[in-house]
Structure formats: C-alpha cells, structure tokens
Amino acid sequence: MREITYRDALKEAMAEEMERDPRVFVMGEEVGHYQGAYKVTRGLLDQFGAERVIDTPIAEAGFAGVGVGAAMTGLRPIIEFMTWNFSFVAFDQIVNNAAKMYQMSAGQYPVPIVFRGPNASARQVGAQHSHAVEPFYCNVPGLAVVYPSTPRDAKGLLKTSIRDDNPVVFLEGETLYNVKGDVPDAGEDETIPLGQARVVREGRHVTVVTWGRPFYTVLEVANRLSGEGIEIEVIDPRSLRPLDTDTIVQSVKKTNRCVVVHEHWPYGGPGAEIVDRVTRDAFDYLDAPILRATNLDVPMPYALHLENKVIVGPDRIEKTIRDVLYKS
Amino acid sequence: MGSLDMQPGEAPAARDELARMFHSMQLIRRIEEEAARAYVQGKIGGFLHLYIGQEAIAVGVEAAIRKTDWIITTYRDHGFALTRGTSARGVMAELFGKDAGCARGLGGSMHMFDGPNRFLGGHGIVGGHCSLAAGVGFRCKYLKNDEVVLCFFGEGATNIGGFHEGLSLAGLWKLPVVFVCENNMYSMGTPLERTLPAKDITDKAPGYGMARDRFEGQDVIEVRDRIAKAVARARDGEGPTLIEILTYRFRGHSMSDPGKYRTSEEVEERKRKGDPVRIARQRLLEAGASEDDVARIEAQVEEEVADAVKFADESEPAKESSMLDYVLARTTSGDGPREGGGA
Numbered sequence: 288m289r290e291i292t293y294r295d296a297l298k299e300a301m302a303e304e305m306e307r308d309p310r311v312f313v314m315g316e317e318v319g320h321y322q323g324a325y326k327v328t329r330g331l332l333d334q335f336g337a338e339r340v341i342d343t344p345i346a347e348a349g350f351a352g353v354g355v356g357a358a359m360t361g362l363r364p365i366i367e368f369m370t371w372n373f374s375f376v377a378f379d380q381i382v383n384n385a386a387k388m389y390q391m392s393a394g395q396y397p398v399p400i401v402f403r404g405p406n407a408s409a410r411q412v413g414a415q416h417s418h419a420v421e422p423f424y425c426n427v428p429g430l431a432v433v434y435p436s437t438p439r440d441a442k443g444l445l446k447t448s449i450r451d452d453n454p455v456v457f458l459e460g461e462t463l464y465n466v467k468g469d470v471p472d473a474g475e476d477e478t479i480p481l482g483q484a485r486v487v488r489e490g491r492h493v494t495v496v497t498w499g500r501p502f503y504t505v506l507e508v509a510n511r512l513s514g515e516g517i518e519i520e521v522i523d524p525r526s527l528r529p530l531d532t533d534t535i536v537q538s539v540k541k542t543n544r545c546v547v548v549h550e551h552w553p554y555g556g557p558g559a560e561i562v563d564r565v566t567r568d569a570f571d572y573l574d575a576p577i578l579r580a581t582n583l584d585v586p587m588p589y590a591l592h593l594e595n596k597v598i599v600g601p602d603r604i605e606k607t608i609r610d611v612l613y614k615s
Numbered sequence: 616m617g618s619l620d621m622q623p624g625e626a627p628a629a630r631d632e633l634a635r636m637f638h639s640m641q642l643i644r645r646i647e648e649e650a651a652r653a654y655v656q657g658k659i660g661g662f663l664h665l666y667i668g669q670e671a672i673a674v675g676v677e678a679a680i681r682k683t684d685w686i687i688t689t690y691r692d693h694g695f696a697l698t699r700g701t702s703a704r705g706v707m708a709e710l711f712g713k714d715a716g717c718a719r720g721l722g723g724s725m726h727m728f729d730g731p732n733r734f735l736g737g738h739g740i741v742g743g744h745c746s747l748a749a750g751v752g753f754r755c756k757y758l759k760n761d762e763v764v765l766c767f768f769g770e771g772a773t774n775i776g777g778f779h780e781g782l783s784l785a786g787l788w789k790l791p792v793v794f795v796c797e798n799n800m801y802s803m804g805t806p807l808e809r810t811l812p813a814k815d816i817t818d819k820a821p822g823y824g825m826a827r828d829r830f831e832g833q834d835v836i837e838v839r840d841r842i843a844k845a846v847a848r849a850r851d852g853e854g855p856t857l858i859e860i861l862t863y864r865f866r867g868h869s870m871s872d873p874g875k876y877r878t879s880e881e882v883e884e885r886k887r888k889g890d891p892v893r894i895a896r897q898r899l900l901e902a903g904a905s906e907d908d909v910a911r912i913e914a915q916v917e918e919e920v921a922d923a924v925k926f927a928d929e930s931e932p933a934k935e936s937s938m939l940d941y942v943l944a945r946t947t948s949g950d951g952p953r954e955g956g957g958a
C-alpha cells in the first residue's frame with residue numbers, strides 16, 4: 288500500500304488494463320498531447336502512443352458513437368468526457384445505442400465500453416458545467432453506473448469496469464482528483480466488484496448512505512457528532528447501478544434510521560431509489576421517515592456564496608441527521 | 616447601410632468612429648487585464664476565458680450592425696457584452712458575482728446576458744448555441760422584420776453536432792443569421808491541424824447552402840466592412856453566411872491553462888505583428904488624432920475600469936432570491952419575445 292491521489296489511481300487503472308489487454312484504448316478531447324484537461328491521462332500517450340491514446344475534436348456524439356461501434360466489434364474503448372456535463376451532447380449514443388444494443392440484438396452485440404470523466408460541480412463554473420449526472424444514467428437499463436469516492440475504490444472499480452462486457456458510466460468526482468488515500472501497490476491487480484457497497488464507518492444510531500464529494504462531508508459531520516454520542520454508520524454504495532440494497536437494508540435494520548446524502552437534484556434518481564428500497568425492505572424497522580440531504584432544486588448559480596447554499600454541505604447534512612433522530 | 620457598396624478596407628473611417636472603436640477595444644483589453652488580476656486575488660472564480668487579442672472582432676462587428684440586431688456567443692463573451700452596451704460596471708459586477716451584474720451574479724464569466732441590448736448570452740456548451748442562433752433567425756423571419764442575428768464560435772466548435780444542425784436549418788430556411796467563426800488557431804490545447812479535417816472552415820458553407828467569407832481579423836475596419844456585407848445579405852432575405860475570421864488569442868484558453876502547447880516565440884510574434892488594439896491606435900493616429908487625443912481616451916478607459924472594479928467590489932452580493940425566483944418564469948401571457956432581464 289502507498290498513498291496516491293484519486294487522479295493517479297485512475298491513471299494506473301487505465302495503464303494496467305491497457306498493458307494487460309491490447310484491445311483497450313482511451314479516446315477523448317485533450318487526453319493525449321495536453322495530458323488530459325484534469326491530467327487524469329497524464330503519461331498515457333508516452334506509454335502507449337497515439338494509436339491508443341487518441342485526441343478527438345470537440346464532437347462528443349461522434350466519438351461516443353465511434354466508441355460504441357468499436358466496442359460492438361470487439362475493441363474495449365475508454366471514452367473520456369472532459370466533464371460529464373458535456374455527455375448530454377452524446378446522450379443519444381449512450382442511451383439509445385450503448386445501453387440498448389445487447390438486448391436489442393438478442394445478445395449478438397455486447398458493448399464493452401467505459402465512459403468516464405469528472406462529474407458534479409467544480410467551483411463557480413455556473414449552470415452549464417455543474418451537473419451531477421447520476422440520475423440521468425441510473426434510469427437506463429443496460430448501463431452500470433459507478434461512482435467511486437476514494438482512490439482505492441477508483442482504481443479497483445475502474446479496472447473492473449474496463450473488464451466488464453457491458454457499458455459502464457464511470458463518474459469521477461470533479462473535486463476529488465487531489466484526494467489522497469491508500470491504494471495497493473502498482474501491479475497488484477486489485478479489482479472491486481460492481482454492486483458491492485462498503486460500510487465505511489460503523490455506528491448504531493443512524494445509517495447515512497452517500498457518495499462522491501458529500502462522502503467526505505458526511506465523514507466530517509459523523510466525527511463531529513460522535514463527540515455528542517451520536518454514532519453514524521456511513522455506507523458508500525460505490526456503484527449506483529447495480530445497487531447493493533442488502534448492505535444498506537442490513538444497516539438500517541440495525542440503526543432503524545436512514546439518511547441519504549447526494550449532490551444531484553432532489554427529484555428522483557438514485558437517492559429516491561434508495562429511499563424506495565429501504566422503505567420496501569425495512570419498513571418495520573424504521574423509527575423515522577427516511578430523509579434526504581441534497582443539492583437545492585435550482586440550476587447552479589455562479590456566485591460563490593450562492594453556490595455554497597446550493598451544494599449539500601455540513602449544515603444541511605447535520606440538520607437532516609438530527610431531524611431523523613428527532614434531536615433538532 | 617452606407618458601407619454596403621464599399622469594397623472591404625475601402626470604407627473611409629472617420630476619426631470619430633475610429634476614436635470610438637479604439638475606446639471600445641482598449642476598454643475590453645483593460646477590463647480583461649483587470650479581471651485576470653481580480654481572478655488571481657480570488658475575487659472572480661470558476662473559468663475565465665479572456666478575449667485579449669481578438670478585440671477587433673467584437674468592436675468591428677458592432678460597427679456593422681444595428682442596435683436592433685442580435686448577438687449570441689460562447690463562454691469567451693466579455694468583449695461582446697461590452698460592445699453591445701453592457702456597462703463596464705455590469706460586466707465586472709457579474710464577474711464578481713454581484714447582484715448588479717448583467718446576469719445578477721448567476722451567470723458569471725461564461726454566461727453574460729443583456730436583454731435590453733439584445734445580447735443573447737455567452738454559452739458554455741460548445742456549439743449548442745449555433746442552433747439557438749438559427750432559432751432567433753427563425754423568429755426574425757417569422758416576424759418578417761429585417762433584424763439579423765450574429766452567432767460567434769471558435770474553430771473547435773465546427774466539428775460538433777449543434778453547429779452542423781444549426782447551420783443546416785439556417786441554410787435550408789434561408790434564415791437571417793451570420794455565423795462567424797473566430798478562428799484563433801487553438802481549440803483549448805489543440806492546434807487547428809489536429810482538430811479539423813478541413814483547412815478552410817468556409818469550405819463547409821456550400822454544403823449548408825450558404826455564402827462564405829474568410830479574412831484576417833486584427834484590423835477593426837476590415838472586420839466592420841466584411842461583416843457589413845454578410846449582414847446586408849441577411850437583411851435583404853438572401854440567407855445566412857459562414858464567415859471565418861483568422862485571429863489569435865494572446866492568453867491561455869482560460870485562466871487555468873498555462874498554454875504550454877505554444878512557444879512563447881509564437882505568441883510574441885503574433886503580438887508584435889497583429890495586436891488589434893495597437894493597430895486601431897495606429898489607425899486613429901493616421902486619421903489625424905494626436906498622441907494627446909489617444910492618451911485622453913486611454914485615461915478615460917482607465918477611469919472607467921477603475922470605477923468598474925470599485926463598483927464591483929462595493930456592490931451587493933448576488934441574491935438568494937434571484938437564484939430561486941428565476942428557475943421558472945412567472946408570466947403566462949404569451950406576450951411574445953421578452954426583452955427584459957438583467958440589471
């Protein structure tokens with residue numbers, strides 16, 4: 288084990304998989320010569336050459352479609368979106384082609400492709416650059432949606448996603464790239480299965496399910512509340528589809544309370560899905576309604592103080608936790 | 616439209632007009648230099664894409680159109696906001712996230728808007744706004760007025776679907792739109808040769824059934840006259856034009872881009888040969904203005920910029936009520952195009 292950044296963990300996963308399998312290649316805007324807009328692909332061009340680390344023009348629908356075509360016919364593309372915000376330009380390719388092809392062709396054309404890139408808001412980049420896209424893609428059968436919160440998960444889950452024979456929407460937290468954490472040594476080949484949540488912190492009073500940037504905020508709040516004797520169990524689903532309902536439900540049966548914290552808009556999405564599943568499977572164990580702490584239901588404003596109000600932060604998370612504990 | 620019959624470059628540029636143009640270009644230049652400073656001080660956040668090096672385009676264009684025409688552009692939008700008539704205060708306050716900003720602090724650098732001045736905004740998704748431009752052109756044709764829409768984008772945008780489909784429809788329906796590619800040679804970190812299968816972007820025009828034009832854009836008068844021709848065609852119902860203006864950005868793609876993909880020799884060479892503000896200054900002197908006249912304009916600009924920064928510093932932060940109130944429009948009257956908004 289050594290400490291590396293989330294960014295480098297992702298890079299290592301790609302490098303090791305490209306090393307292992309010549310069919311794997313990376314394609315996207317500025318991934319090669321520029322070394323990646325967020326430097327996630329730094330060094331890959333030198334290591335693998337321009338035939339496998341391919342710079343594209345600004346043509347998201349085009350290169351996403353190229354990826355799907357290549358994947359249908361045996362290659363294993365990793366398509367980088369400079370940010371997931373721009374994936375909406377390629378939505379048709381991901382939703383109508385990548386996700387539906389295998390079933391539509393009665394299994395004749397699997398689509399082993401990974402779409403990856405930074406997700407959710409950065410800082411002060413305004414409404415068109417601040418989407419957390421997980422609700423859009425979680426809605427689609429045929430897609431896996433993966434969202435690692437830590438460097439170790441980033442590496443292990445990306446390796447699994449690249450080896451998966453299905454299309455994977457791989458979301459990286461735009462503000463998490465510099466986060467450091469323990470990751471197995473290079474070449475150790477740790478893979479982490481999709482659909483297996485992780486209990487990050489044990490506690491008995493309330494279960495908090497969270498991922499992405501709020502993952503870190505929740506841990507902060509949990510540490511603080513622990514000083515008051517409130518013990519929070521924190522669960523990171525790691526993949527939002529498939530979703531590991533069992534781990535969450537087991538936890539809620541123990542704590543009898545549940546809060547879901549996420550950075551996407553409140554209407555629908557995986558947050559609402561978790562509420563639905565816990566209500567269905569653990570209704571008799573609940574001592575309070577399940578609540579969500581989410582971003583506000585507005586397009587992201589530019590001004591920093593407003594952005595801070597919109598993004599789910601420690602205050603809203605703490606208040607929500609106190610609410611389900613009836614301790615406000 | 617006096618400039619209609621003139622050959623490019625031939626238009627006599629009156630000293631007054633040159634003085635106004637120089638003022639405008641100098642203002643854009645200085646506002647952006649101050650913005651860059653404020654960015655480093657943390658007063659401006661997010662992405663800040665500077666227009667420095669391309670000022671002759673926004674200013675030349677404004678001289679070729681009417682106040683009733685429309686402009687839409689990308690995230691590199693400060694110059695157009697200013698030429699459309701947004702005050703330096705309104706631009707700077709927007710950059711600072713203040714309520715007095717031209718989008719009340721909700722839009723920031725990439726999303727300046729000015730309804731009363733018919734500035735349809737800066738847009739963040741490359742190419743998406745080309746279709747919007749076609750829509751505004753559709754509206755002008757629908758209302759049978761002689762207004763014209765100008766749509767600006769970089770050469771990087773010409774590969775994307777929004778561009779292609781927007782131009783397809785505009786060409787098909789002969790909409791009064793002038794599509795202007797500001798080709799500054801780089802799409803973020805990638806030089807033209809590696810993003811475009813064609814060397815000449817206007818080669819695409821015939822495919823869309825459009826007229827075309829292509830020229831260097833460092834001289835504001837050249838820009839004014841060449842744009843005027845395309846605008847006249849659009850106004851006369853002859854349909855859209857695709858124009859490629861060759862230019863150069865002197866800074867990185869945005870403040871977060873150190874621009875390592877270009878040599879400093881290349882940038883210096885470009886600045887030496889084609890600094891549009893210096894060229895405009897020179898033209899003004901040649902038209903008979905004295906060094907004193909020029910210095911007076913520069914001093915005026917300094918005052919305006921200092922005032923804008925002070926104003927932005929001191930004005931009220933963006934309001935929470937704005938971000939909530941503007942999610943959905945309250946009108947249900949269907950009264951047709953709205954022009955309000957902003958401060």
Ligand SMILES: Cc1ncc(C[n+]2csc(CCOP(=O)(O)OP(=O)(O)O)c2C)c(N)n1
Pocket residue numbers: 316345347369373376691739740741742768769770771772773797799801802803868
């Ligand atoms: C659909 C989409 N893809 C990618 C981006 C990221 N991006 C923003 S600007 C840019 C380069 C654009 O270059 P160009 O069109 O030449 O305009 P310039 O910035 O040079 O004025 C890129 C890749 C984006 N904003 N939207």
